[in-house]
Amino acid sequence: ADLRADPLAALPRRSAGLSAVAIPMCDSQPIAKLIVYSIHEQATVYGDGVTAKIGIWVPSYAWNVDGADSQRERMSRLRRYIERCEELGFDIWDIDHLLTAPGLYGNAWLEPMSVLTYAAALTEQALLGTGILVLPIRNPVLLAKEIATLQQLSNDRYIFGVGPGWYPQEFEVTGSRISERGARTDEMIEAIRLLLTTDNASFSGRFYNFENVT
Numbered sequence: 001a002d003l004r005a006d007p008l009a010a011l012p013r014r015s016a017g018l019s020a021v022a023i024p025m026c027d028s029q030p031i032a033k034l035i036v037y038s039i040h041e042q043a044t045v046y047g048d049g050v051t052a053k054i055g056i057w058v059p060s061y062a063w064n065v066d067g068a069d070s071q072r073e074r075m076s077r078l079r080r081y082i083e084r085c086e087e088l089g090f091d092i093w094d095i096d097h098l099l100t101a102p103g104l105y106g107n108a109w110l111e112p113m114s115v116l117t118y119a120a121a122l123t124e125q126a127l128l129g130t131g132i133l134v135l136p137i138r139n140p141v142l143l144a145k146e147i148a149t150l151q152q153l154s155n156d157r158y159i160f161g162v163g164p165g166w167y168p169q170e171f172e173v174t175g176s177r178i179s180e181r182g183a184r185t186d187e188m189i190e191a192i193r194l195l196l197t198t199d200n201a202s203f204s205g206r207f208y209n210f211e212n213v214t
Contacts, residue, residue, distance in 0.1 A: 054090055054091075055091040055093045055127070056081075056092060056093060058078060058115070060115045061109060061110070063107075083122055085123075086125060086126045089125070089126075090126065091127040091128070091129065092119050092128050093130070094112040094129075095109050095112065095131060098170045098173075099173070101167045101170075112130050113147075116128040116129075116154075117154075127157050127159055128150070128159065129158070129160075133160070135163070135164065135185045135188040135189070136171060136176055136184035136188065137170050138174075140191040140192050140195065141210055141213060143188070162185065162189065163185070164185040165181055183206060184207050187206065191205065199214045200212045201213050
């Protein structure tokens with residue numbers, strides 16, 4: 001398959017029953033990364049025929065652009081990735097980094113809830129997941145509002161994929177500490193679940209507190 005013309009052309013469709021897939025890089029151009037994110041309800045741990053769902057991390061890098069033409073081309077490329085995922089039956093995942101992190105990544109990403117809202121407008125069937133959303137650097141009430149908005153705009157296709165994060169400066173600039181990330185993540189999950197399921201929600205924790213929020 002011509003990966004330059006269509007980076008996803010070599011991928012099998014979701015129904016192929018694969019447990020994992022790896023695809024190559026084309027020179028310096030990023031090809032979407034694949035993650036296996038859940039086992040089908042009929043899958044079995046033993047024996048043959050284990051089925052897995054495959055999702056694609058879209059290349060939502062926060063690019064340094066050198067002009068309007070470059071910006072349009074990069075956004076056109078992101079749109080093609082999203083539309084091709086929908087066409088092939090893959091679900092869509094987006095990574096989260098608030099700041100440019102040296103070493104492992106070397107750049108930041110576009111804000112993931114905004115990217116998935118954009119993807120929701122381009123798709124009808126693909127599930128939309130954050131892989132992962134760094135919870136300790138966010139406010140639970142604001143994030144619950146963002147989740148509720150995305151759920152409505154996507155017809156309930158959002159997957160709440162979360163984690164504690166790892167880059168110390170992201171915690172420092174948002175008023176927390178990396179040493180608190182585990183406890184903050186636990187509180188965020190509890191608070192967001194409450195906010196999304198309860199009217200006049202109240203929460204009192206070590207890090208987050210609110211009263212009578214609907």
